[in-house]
Amino acid sequence: MGFSVGFVAGFVGVLALCHAANSTTQYKGLLKITEDDFSGPPFNVVVELIVGLVLCTWAAITVPGIFLSIHPHSDDNR
Amino acid sequence: MAGHGESEKKSSDAVNDLQTFRAENLQSNMKVIYYSRTFLSIIGGVIAGILGFTGLTGFVFYFLMMAITSVALIAKAKFSIHTYFDSWNRVLLDGFLGGLMSFVLFWTFAYDIVHIF
Numbered sequence: 001m002g003f004s005v006g007f008v009a010g011f012v013g014v015l016a017l018c019h020a021a022n023s024t025t026q027y028k029g030l031l032k033i034t035e036d037d038f039s040g041p042p043f044n045v046v047v048e049l050i051v052g053l054v055l056c057t058w059a060a061i062t063v064p065g066i067f068l069s070i071h072p073h074s075d076d077n078r
Numbered sequence: 079m080a081g082h083g084e085s086e087k088k089s090s091d092a093v094n095d096l097q098t099f100r101a102e103n104l105q106s107n108m109k110v111i112y113y114s115r116t117f118l119s120i121i122g123g124v125i126a127g128i129l130g131f132t133g134l135t136g137f138v139f140y141f142l143m144m145a146i147t148s149v150a151l152i153a154k155a156k157f158s159i160h161t162y163f164d165s166w167n168r169v170l171l172d173g174f175l176g177g178l179m180s181f182v183l184f185w186t187f188a189y190d191i192v193h194i195f
Contacts, residue, residue: 021127021191040130049125049128059117060113060117060118060121063113064109065110066110068103068107069103070161070164072098
């Protein structure tokens with residue numbers, strides 16, 4: 001199928017998720033030094049996760065293929 | 079007219095379209111739904127692990143992810159479900175529990191990587 005736009009979007013979304021995971025790990029290391037509790041990842045990580053989710057959702061909808069009509073007489077050139 | 083690759087379930091009745099439909103297209107559509115749901119379950123699991131959800135919160139997040147997936151699939155079908163599927167249940171419920179297994183697997187995996195190691 002080649003490198004369609006949806007495929008690239010999914011790849012970038014997964015990269016965003018990995019980067020967010022890395023940032024959260026570093027944030028937790030920082031919390032361990034200052035001995036605070038982990039109440040949630042920092043705001044920019046949450047934004048990055050949402051962006052990654054949107055990209056991956058778009059990739060999940062466009063990459064697997066299109067819907068084909070199940071009516072027997074409505075397709076073109078069938 | 080039998081040699082054109084159509085697979086009809088019952089004898090042709092041109093008036094009632096629900097009686098005959100293309101089974102291979104329906105199967106192809108079901109496969110598309112399955113791939114989409116599985117991929118988004120995995121992504122949802124990774125996000126739940128990163129955010130540090132535990133217990134019931136994680137499962138609530140899974141239901142939220144599946145709701146988003148259902149809405150996205152219905153939008154992909156341009157809101158006319160009966161053109162592509164024979165019942166609403168296929169779009170809304172199919173693949174729900176299978177995705178749950180993948181979700182829990184990647185949720186545990188991501189949570190361990192980010193929060194424990």
